Amino acid sequence: xxxxxxxxxxxxxxxxxxxxxxxxxxxxxxxxxxxxxxxxxxxxxxxxxxxxxxxxxxxxxxxxxxxxxxxxxxxxxxxxxxxxxxxxxxxxxxxxxxxxxxxxxxxxxxxxxxxxxxxxxxxxxxxxxxxxxxxxxxxxxxxxxxxxxxxxxxxxxxxxxxxxxxxxxxxxx
Amino acid sequence: xxxxxxxxxxxxxxxxxxxxxxxxxxxxxxxxxxxxxxxxxxxxxxxxxxxxxxxxxxxxxxxxxxxxxxxxxxxxxxxxxxxxxxxxxxxxxxxxxxxxxxxxxxxxxxxxxxxxxxxxxxxxxxxxxxxxxxxxxxxxxxxxxxxxxxxxxxxxxxxxxxxxxxxxxxxxxxxxxxxxxxxxxxxxxxxxxxxxxxxxxxxxxxxxxxxxxxxxxxxxxxxxxxxxxxxxxxxxxxxxxxxxxxxxxxxxxxxxxx
Ligand SMILES: [Zn+2]
Numbered sequence: 425x426x427x428x429x430x431x432x433x434x435x436x437x438x439x440x441x442x443x444x445x446x447x448x449x450x451x452x453x454x455x456x457x458x459x460x461x462x463x464x465x466x467x468x469x470x471x472x473x474x475x476x477x478x479x480x481x482x483x484x485x486x487x488x489x490x491x492x493x494x495x496x497x498x499x500x501x502x503x504x505x506x507x508x509x510x511x512x513x514x515x516x517x518x519x520x521x522x523x524x525x526x527x528x529x530x531x532x533x534x535x536x537x538x539x540x541x542x543x544x545x546x547x548x549x550x551x552x553x554x555x556x557x558x559x560x561x562x563x564x565x566x567x568x569x570x571x572x573x574x575x576x577x578x579x580x581x582x583x584x585x586x587x588x589x590x591x592x593x594x595x596x597x
Numbered sequence: 598x599x600x601x602x603x604x605x606x607x608x609x610x611x612x613x614x615x616x617x618x619x620x621x622x623x624x625x626x627x628x629x630x631x632x633x634x635x636x637x638x639x640x641x642x643x644x645x646x647x648x649x650x651x652x653x654x655x656x657x658x659x660x661x662x663x664x665x666x667x668x669x670x671x672x673x674x675x676x677x678x679x680x681x682x683x684x685x686x687x688x689x690x691x692x693x694x695x696x697x698x699x700x701x702x703x704x705x706x707x708x709x710x711x712x713x714x715x716x717x718x719x720x721x722x723x724x725x726x727x728x729x730x731x732x733x734x735x736x737x738x739x740x741x742x743x744x745x746x747x748x749x750x751x752x753x754x755x756x757x758x759x760x761x762x763x764x765x766x767x768x769x770x771x772x773x774x775x776x777x778x779x780x781x782x783x784x785x786x787x788x789x790x791x792x793x794x795x796x797x798x799x800x801x802x803x804x805x806x807x808x809x810x811x812x813x814x815x816x817x818x819x820x821x822x823x824x825x826x827x828x829x830x831x832x833x834x835x836x837x838x839x840x841x842x843x844x845x846x847x848x849x850x851x852x853x854x855x
Contacts, residue, residue, distance in 0.1 A: 478732055479653020508657070509728035511735060539738035541712040542805065572743040573643035577650055577736070581639060597735040 431499060436462045436469055443493045446482040447576055450528040453486065457516025460507050468501035469494065474512045477577045477597075513538075514596050525594060531560045531582065533596040557593045559584035569593075609785040610723070611666045612685065613792055615675070616782075616828050617714075618658030619686035622676055623836065624707060625651030626843050627694060636697050643743060647704070650736040657729045677847035681836045688827035689772035691836040695765065698751060698758065702765035705744035709805045710776045710798065712741045717793035726791060745809050752813025763815050774823020776802065 440462070441454045453459050453473075461472035471490055475483050487504050494502050514533035517525075522532035537555045556565045564586035572595075574581035579592040604612065629648035635641035659672035689707055694700045715737055718730030751758040777799040779787075786792035810817055826832070846853060 475653075475732075477650060477653060477736060478657055478729075479649040479651070481649070508732055509724070511728075511732040513735075538735065539742050541708075541734075541738035541741040571639040571643050572739055572746075573639075573646040575642070577646040581642075595739065597739075 429498075430464050430469060430501070431497065433462045433464055435497070436464075436471070436494065436499075439493055439497055440471070440490065443489050446485045446489065448525070448528070448530065450524045451517075451521045453490070455518045455521030455524065457518065457521075458486070458512060465503075468503050469499050470503045470505060472505045472507050474507050476512050479577065512597075514594060517594075526560045529560050529591055530579070531557050531591060531593040533594045535596060537596045539595075539597075557582055559587060559589070560591055561589050562587040567591075604782055604785060606785065606789065607665055607667070609782045610791065611662050612782050613786045614658055614662035614665060614726075615685040616687075618655050618662055618672075618675070619684045620690045620707075621651045621658060622655040623684070623686040623839065624690035624703075625649075625655060626839060627690065627692075628700070628704070630694055631700065640697070644700075647740050647743075650733075650740065654729070654733045654736070657732065661725055661729065673847070677844045678851075681832050681840055682830045684832065684836060684840075685828050685830060686832075686836075687772075687775050688824050688833060689769065689775070691827070691833060691839060692769065692772060693835055695768075696761060698761035699765040699768070701744060701747050701751065702762060702769055704740070705748045705809070706769055706773050706806065708737060708741040708744045709809075710773070710802055712737050713798050713801050713805075714793070717798070721792065722790040748809060748815075749813045752810070752815045759814065762813065766810065766815055767818055770818040771820060771822050772824050774821065775825045775827060778823065778825055778828075780829065 437454065437459075440459055441452050443453045445451050445453060445456050448456075456476070458474050458476060459471065460474050461470075463470040463472075471494075473486065473490070490504060491502060515535050517533065525532045534555055534557065557567050557569075558565055559567050559582075562584060564584055566585040567582050568585060569580060570583055570590070571581040573579075574592045578595060578597070580595050581590065582593050583590045625648045628644050628651065631641065631644040632648070633641065635644055655676065656672045659675045663670040663672060663675055687707075689703060692699075692703055712734070715730045715734040719727050719734060721727040721730065748762065752762045753759070754762075777795045779795045783792070783795050787794035787797075807817060
């Protein structure tokens with residue numbers, strides 16, 4: 425560690441990789457892609473975070489968790505900054521994060537399937553989604569969307585027609 | 598000087614931001630009233646999530662409105678410590694929930710407008726406005742797909758569901774004209790390329806809504822009468838009741854924190 429008492433940026437990234445997301449604790453904040461920047465400024469460590477959804481109730485918990493984790497490594501000069509632009513996208517979820525989601529029973533986002541608000545009619549009315557979400561438990565492609573919104577705004581609710589289990593799909597945004 | 602009628606730029610921006618943020622706040626609160634009362638669990642969850650998105654967006658819009666105002670008012674202060682006449686939301690947002698069909702039709706008519714508005718706001722000359730719009734647009738895209746889908750399913754559904762959806766459409770249609778009516782504040786925002794001119798959204802909205810309603814086998818009302826006034830603080834009695842509920846805690850215990 426540097427003699428100034430401040431760690432290096434790679435140290436901070438490594439520590440943040442061990443901070444779980446409060447709502448989906450199998451993935452870390454780094455896996456989720458919400459840590460946008462770590463900077464070692466003259467006087468403090470500056471961590472820049474972007475929200476997943478604007479109404480995400482976990483936002484303040486995430487800041488507290490970052491603070492607690494860095495404090496446990498002796499960092500007491502910390503600034504957490506919020507960055508809105510560019511908006512968070514599920515494309516930023518790491519490959520490792522996607523594997524962890526799947527192992528946890530949440531189907532990971534399928535890149536390039538963001539809703540644009542008008543896709544429903546373009547894809548043909550009532551034909552449903554124009555992409556297939558594989559069941560995270562049995563891998564079957566025979567699944568059906570129950571609801572656009574699941575247990576949190578970031579997830580949709582699906583059911584597998586093969587193993588009959590319900591599951592969450594991490595919607596692409 | 599003829600410019601005496603035109604609002605000062607910062608004041609106009611503050612007002613214009615209140616119009617967006619108050620509409621998402623009041624509609625978000627209305628939708629949240631369904632929590633625990635929906636016809637099926639999936640819809641209860643969906644409604645709660647839509648409400649959460651709208652209230653999250655409100656924090657961003659009203660946060661910026663407070664910043665632009667420069668009087669030290671936070672998003673919370675604006676939401677909880679203003680009276681009805683100081684609210685600038687669209688009247689459709691404060692309409693009572695009615696039955697599930699009424700709530701859903703209100704949501705669809707608003708979502709289609711909201712989506713088009715946000716898409717245009719992502720090109721705002723004010724980067725703060727563009728950033729919030731880009732964030733919100735991703736969320737609203739899912740709101741619109743859900744509400745359009747359900748309007749079609751219930752419109753083109755049973756005799757009873759179709760009757761309820763048509764009743765909702767007939768009642769709410771006269772609240773959609775307000776989306777497109779401009780005043781000096783809107784003109785100032787459009788001139789500065791900060792926000793689109795409200796009238797410029799009308800054709801795209803009507804095209805989207807007509808297509809969906811036709812698919813839903815519902816009849817678009819012929820009347821062009823428009824209730825208006827919400828965006829300049831003239832509200833129905835419904836808003837006062839909603840605020841009494843929403844603001845009670847912060848008014849009774851002004852320093853309360855969780
Ligand atoms: Zn399965």
